[in-house]
Amino acid sequence: MAIVQNIFRLLAKKQLTHDVFELKFTSEEALAPKPGQYIMFQLPSGLKRAYSIAFHEGNVFTFIIKQMSYESAGSREICDFPIGQEVFGMGPIWHFVLTDGDVPRLFIGTGTGFAPLYFQIRTLEARGFDSKTEFLFGVRKTEDMFYQDEFTRLSQSGKEFSFMQYLSQDESETTEKGYVTDKLTQDYVASFQEFYICGSPVMVRSVRDMLAGFGIPKESIKFEQY
Numbered sequence: 001m002a003i004v005q006n007i008f009r010l011l012a013k014k015q016l017t018h019d020v021f022e023l024k025f026t027s028e029e030a031l032a033p034k035p036g037q038y039i040m041f042q043l044p045s046g047l048k049r050a051y052s053i054a055f056h057e058g059n060v061f062t063f064i065i066k067q068m069s070y071e072s073a074g075s076r077e078i079c080d081f082p083i084g085q086e087v088f089g090m091g092p093i094w095h096f097v098l099t100d101g102d103v104p105r106l107f108i109g110t111g112t113g114f115a116p117l118y119f120q121i122r123t124l125e126a127r128g129f130d131s132k133t134e135f136l137f138g139v140r141k142t143e144d145m146f147y148q149d150e151f152t153r154l155s156q157s158g159k160e161f162s163f164m165q166y167l168s169q170d171e172s173e174t175t176e177k178g179y180v181t182d183k184l185t186q187d188y189v190a191s192f193q194e195f196y197i198c199g200s201p202v203m204v205r206s207v208r209d210m211l212a213g214f215g216i217p218k219e220s221i222k223f224e225q226y
């Protein structure tokens with residue numbers, strides 16, 4: 001799909017945690033993004049900021065954005081938009097996209113690296129989760145968790161999907177204490193054929209190094225970092 005310069009209008013906003021917002025925009029143009037792509041917004045201040053498409057239904061696009069608190073932050077500006085605000089966005093862009101094949105896949109994410117992975121997982125849900133699909137997702141504390149009901153729903157769908165929530169600084173009955181990398185062993189990763197990683201550069205680097213150490217070919221690993 002060609003990259004389109006487009007007007008997005010804020011339709012709805014929901015605060016998911018103390019600093020993460022779900023924003024739904026309508027798009028003026030009909031777009032057909034691939035799961036994993038992003039939109040480059042040109043904010044009214046002039047800042048350009050990229051945000052991954054977390055989901056879309058028709059012309060309604062969902063984004064999950066962590067709001068930085070300081071005055072000049074682009075994320076603060078977009079999360080403070082009033083309903084109805086219009087903004088230019090260019091896209092959909094980039095190569096971090098889900099393949100078409102029916103293969104076992106492991107998704108690994110932290111923080112708002114969740115967004116493109118969620119779009120990819122929902123696409124696999126629509127395809128019927130034909131192959132094993134697992135998602136290891138990490139945040140720091142209980143207060144940083146979001147979309148839990150959604151992952152309970154997907155996990156209980158009876159399909160080949162499982163979800164593990166990691167908390168690096170908290171414990172709870174339904175979560176794992178530690179980092180997403182704790183799960184990665186030679187035996188565990190051997191049962192997957194494709195790997196999708198998104199989150200902080202440090203996490204992405206360490207997962208890629210571990211997978212390379214386990215002999216996973218580079219072509220099987222897709223990643224995005226921010």
Ligand SMILES: Cc1cc2nc3c(=O)[nH]c(=O)nc-3n(C[C@H](O)[C@H](O)[C@H](O)COP(=O)(O)OP(=O)(O)OC[C@H]3O[C@@H](n4cnc5c(N)ncnc54)[C@H](O)[C@@H]3O)c2cc1C
Pocket residue numbers: 038047049050051052053063064065066067068070072073074075076112113115116224225226
């Ligand atoms: C392909 C792609 C997709 C992305 N998708 C998403 C997404 O889905 N969701 C999402 O939340 N983000 C996403 N991002 C990141 C996003 O584009 C921005 O980089 C992010 O929102 C930070 O921009 P900002 O203007 O708020 O912060 P910036 O002003 O760019 O600041 C960046 C960093 O500098 C530091 N900093 C700068 N000035 C100050 C200050 N005055 N005080 C304290 N610290 C300061 C902060 O630590 C901050 O982390 C994506 C990035 C890329 C490249």
